[in-house]
Amino acid sequence: MRTRPRWPALAATAALMLAAAACSQEEAPPTAGEGPAATTTCASKGDLTMWERSGGNKQMVDMLVEAWNTKNPDCKIKLTYIPHTEMVGKIAQGIASGEVPDLMGMDLIYAPQFEKAQQLVDLTDRLKDWSELKTASKGHMTVATYQNRLFGVPLYADVSALFYNKDLFSRAGLDPTKPPTSLGELRSYADKISALGGDIKGYYLPGNCAGCNIFTVGPLMWASGAKIEAAGPGDEPLVGDGVKQVLQFTRDMVKSGNVHAGDRTENGETFHLQFGSGKVGMMGTGNFNITLAREQNPTMKFGIALLPGMAPNSSASFIGGDLVVVPKGSKRVNDAVNVMKFLLSDEVQVEVYAKALNLTTRSDMVDNKYFKAEPLVQDVAKALTVGRTPYTLTFFEQINSPQGPWLKLLQRAYYSEDNLDTVIADGKKEMKAIAAQS
Template identity: 80%
Template sequence: MVTRFRRPAVAVVTTLALVGLAACGSDDEQPDANQAVQPATTSCASSGELSMWERSGGNKQMVDLLVEAWNTKNPDCRINLTYIPHTEMVGKIAQGIASGEVPDLMGMDLIYAPQFEKAQQLVDLTDRIRSWPEIATASKGHMTVATYEERLYGVPLYADVSALFYNKDLFQRAGLDPEKPPTSLAELRDYADKITAIGGDVKGYYLPGNCAGCNIFTVGPLMWASGAKIEAVDAGDEPLTGDGVKQVLQFGRDMVKAGNVHDGDRAENGETFHLQFGTGKVGMMGTGNFNITLARQQNPGMKFGIGLLPGASPGSSASFIGGDLVVVPRGSERVADAVNFMKFLLSDEVQVEVYAKALNLTTRTDMVANKYFEAEPLVQDVAKALDVGRTPYTLTFFEQINSPQGPWLQMLQKAYYTDEDLDKVIADAKTAMKTVASAG
C-alpha cells in the first residue's frame, strides 16, 4: 500500500546533463551485443547480489515489496536496492555510464525513457522480451515510452493513473448526489460552487499552483478530454492545439476567481500535494490511485468516491498514465538477471499477490480482474482510468512540461492568477514549446 506521494514525472533533469549523457558511448558499445539470448525465467540467471537504483519520490513502498518478493524467491541473487534523490538521478546515471559504474538494473520515471533510449544509454532488450505473451497486456502507456524506433528497452515497474477523487460527505452537505461525480467541466464548476458555499475552510476544488508535474498529471487530462494536444513531440510538431487548451485555462481561471480553491494552493510545489484530499476540506481533486490508501490513513472516517477527469463535453474523460519502468543501463554485466526480474514482475503471481494485494494497480490490464480488487470498489473505479489514459511521448518533456521555469507552468500560472489575454498566453507558450522541441 502506498503511504507517500509519488510525484508524477518530477525527476529533475537538465539539458546539460542530457547532453553529457548523449555524448558518452556509441552504437558499437552496446553490452550484450555478441552474447546468446537466454530464455527468460523468474529466477536467477547467475549467482551473486544484483544492484538496483530507483528514484526517490516514486512509489517506494511498492518497489520495496517487489524487491522483497524477488529476494525471497531468489536468495542466491538478491537485489540490493538503493534510492537516489530524484533531483540527482539523471546526473548520477550519466556519471555512472561515463565511468562504467552503473547498477545492474534500475527504475526510471517513464516519461524520460525516450531521452535515454535515443541517447543509447539503455540496453536494447527487444530480442529478449518481444515474444513474451505478457507484453501484449502490459500497460500501453509504459510500453509506448519503453519503445524507441521499434526497439524495446523496458517493462512497467509500477503504474500511477490520475482520476477525480471526490468527498462524498461534502457532496451530501452541499445537496449533491454522492454517487454521481461530475461528468463535464461545467458540472465540475457547478459542484465546486455548491461545495464552497458550505463555508468555513471548505473549498470545492484543489488546483496546485506551483507544480508543473502535478498539473500535467491532473489538468493535462482535462485538456485531452476536451480534444486538445499539449506537447510538441519533436521539431516541427505543433503544441497546444485544439479548443480544449483555452477552455481548460478559462475553467481554471474561473475556479480561482470564484474562490473555489484555497489561497494556499497557489504555492503548492508538489511537496504536500498528496496530503490535500485527506484533510476533508477539499470537495474534488485530481489526484492518483495512491491517494486511496493514503486518504484512508489520514482520515479514516471520510467517505469518498472516484470518477474520471472530465472534459468540456458531457461524458468525455481522460487520464495521465505515469509511474516507472524497469530498465537496464548501458554497461550492466547482469542483463540476463535483470530481464528475469522483468519476467518476474509481469508474472501472474506477482501481479495478483504483490501488486493487487497491496491495492496498487497491476501493470497488466488482464490482471485487473482479481480477488483483491473485487473486494475494493475504489480500486476498480480508479482502474477505469487505464482505458482513457495516455502518456506523453516527447524527447524534451522536462524542458517543455516539467521544468519549474518551463512554458507549461508559466502558461498555467498566467491563466490562473492574472487577467492576461488567454490567446496571447497560449501563443507565448506555444512559441516557447516549439523552440524547445526544435533545440531537442
C-alpha cells in the same frame, strides 16, 4: 504508508552529462535472439545491483524486491535509492565510467531521452514474444519504445483520477453516487460545495507545481481533444480548442472562489495531503491518495471517478510511474530480463501488486480477488483504459521545469487577466523552440 510521487526535477547539467556519456561509448547492436529463454528465477548466482529513484512508490518497489529475494536467495537484489534530482546525472556518470547497476528503475517520462542516447540495452529480441506485454500498461510501453525497439517494462503505475468527497457532496445537496461527467458539471458541483462556507472549497488547483498540473490538468485538456507537448522538432504543441476551453475553466474556478487562496503557492510538497484534509470537494490526484487519505482522515467517505473533459462522458488520465530498464554496461542482462519476467508474471501481479492494493501493470490482472474487495481500486484502475503518457525528448524543458512554458502558461491563465489567445501563442512559441533543439 505509500510515499507520494515527487514531481520530476532535472538539472541542465545532468542533461549535458547524459549527452557527454552518449558520445563516450558505442556498442554493437544486440544479436537477434541473444540470451536464454526468460524465466522468473536466477540466470546466474551472486547479488544483483539495482538503482531506483527516491520519491516514487518506494513501498511497492520494496515489496517487489523482497518477493524476488525470497524466491531467489542465490541472486538477491541489492537495492539502492538515488535522490530523484540526482538520478539522471548519476546514471549518465555511471554509463560513462562503466560503473552501472545490473538493472534500474527509471521515471518513465525520461526513458525516450536515454533510449535516443543509446544508453539502455535494447531488449527487443529478448522480450518481443512475451504474451504478458500484450496487456502491459500502454503508457509505459509507449515510452519504453524508441524507433520500434523495446527497452523496458513497467515497474509500477500511477494514474490520475478525480477524487471527490462524498460527505461534502451530501452536505451540498449533491448525489454522492454521481460524480461530475463533464467540466460544466464539475464547475456546478464546485459552486455548491464552496457555498458551504468556512474553509471548504469545491476544487483544488496546485498553482506552482508544473508536474502536479500535467498529472491533473493535462488530462482535462486531453479529454477535451487537445494535444499539449511538442513531440519533437516541427511538431505543433498546444493544439485543439480544448486548450483554451480548459484554461478558461480553470481561470473561472479561481475567480469564482472555488479554490483556496493558498493553492497558489503549492509546489508539490504538500499536494498529497490536500484531499485528505476534508476541506476539498473534488481534486485531481493519483491512486496513491487512496491509502494516504484513509490514513489522514479515516472517517471521510470518498469516491473516485475519471477526470472529465468539456463534453459529457469524455475522460482522460495521466499514466505515470517507473519502468525497469537495463543500463548499457550491465553484466547481468539475462538476470535483469528474468526480473522483468517475474514482475509481469500472473502470481506477482496478483499476490504482490494487487494484494497491496497497488495498481497491476497488466490490464488483464485487474479482475482479481483483492480488487474485488476494494471498490476504490477498481474505480481508479479504470483510468488505465483512458490514460496516456506524453512522449517527447524534452519533457522536462517543455513541461516539468519550474521555469518552463507549461507552468508559465497555467499561472497566467489562473491568476492574470491576460488574453488567453496571447497566453497560448506565447506558450506555443516557447515549446516549439525547445523542441527544435532536441
